[in-house]
Amino acid sequence: MSNPEITVRLATAADAAAIAEIYNREVAESTATFDLVPRSVEAQREWIADRSGAFAAIVGVDPATRRVVSFAALSPYKERAAYRTTVENSIYVHRDVAGRGVGRQVLTHLLDVARASGFHSVIARIEASSQASRALHAACGFELVGIEREVGRKFNRWLDVAVMQHLL
Numbered sequence: 001m002s003n004p005e006i007t008v009r010l011a012t013a014a015d016a017a018a019i020a021e022i023y024n025r026e027v028a029e030s031t032a033t034f035d036l037v038p039r040s041v042e043a044q045r046e047w048i049a050d051r052s053g054a055f056a057a058i059v060g061v062d063p064a065t066r067r068v069v070s071f072a073a074l075s076p077y078k079e080r081a082a083y084r085t086t087v088e089n090s091i092y093v094h095r096d097v098a099g100r101g102v103g104r105q106v107l108t109h110l111l112d113v114a115r116a117s118g119f120h121s122v123i124a125r126i127e128a129s130s131q132a133s134r135a136l137h138a139a140c141g142f143e144l145v146g147i148e149r150e151v152g153r154k155f156n157r158w159l160d161v162a163v164m165q166h167l168l
């Protein structure tokens, strides 16, 4: 697969296993997620079911193979009512196809969804050493707001979080 045009659609329960496979590799091997325990397919199905309406989960599909190669989602930023125009995003790309423009296509689509849903501000919370994620978000118009120091711990080391924001 070289620089594929990705089809992007809403995630369905049938995507749970493919999404869990992408996610669980990052749980086990990287600090991209601060989860420490892999997600079961059942838990992944519930995660998808929780994301409907404005808080959408989408998948990127390689049209040639129909394989889910990426997923992304919008989640509530904070509970208090005045935060309701802000949303937090996440995005993951299967390592087999990383660095080929898939992330940029899927994140661009996710921002369109956020805009269409009326959100004003999108926040990404990124483990600060992740150059790929910071570059992807910068390429899609996010700007660095600040760094939270040593707020996480995984693989026996402290983790900083880079907070990046896109005003829609």
Ligand SMILES: CC(C)(COP(=O)(O)OP(=O)(O)OC[C@H]1O[C@@H](n2cnc3c(N)ncnc32)[C@H](O)[C@@H]1OP(=O)(O)O)[C@@H](O)C(=O)NCCC(=O)NCCS
Pocket: 026, 032, 033, 090, 091, 092, 093, 094, 097, 098, 099, 100, 101, 102, 103, 104, 105, 124, 125, 126, 127, 130, 131, 132, 133, 134, 135, 136, 137, 139
């Ligand atoms: C971060 C991630 C989503 C990027 O997706 P991707 O499909 O590899 O990214 P793209 O190929 O679309 O690249 C997007 C931009 O980031 C840059 N980029 C991608 N990987 C990079 C890397 N390793 N180092 C530096 N820049 C990188 C690209 O040059 C591109 O910029 P450009 O369009 O201006 O040339 C993917 O690597 C991933 O899933 N990583 C693990 C999970 C993760 O970190 N998720 C983010 C949690 S907040």
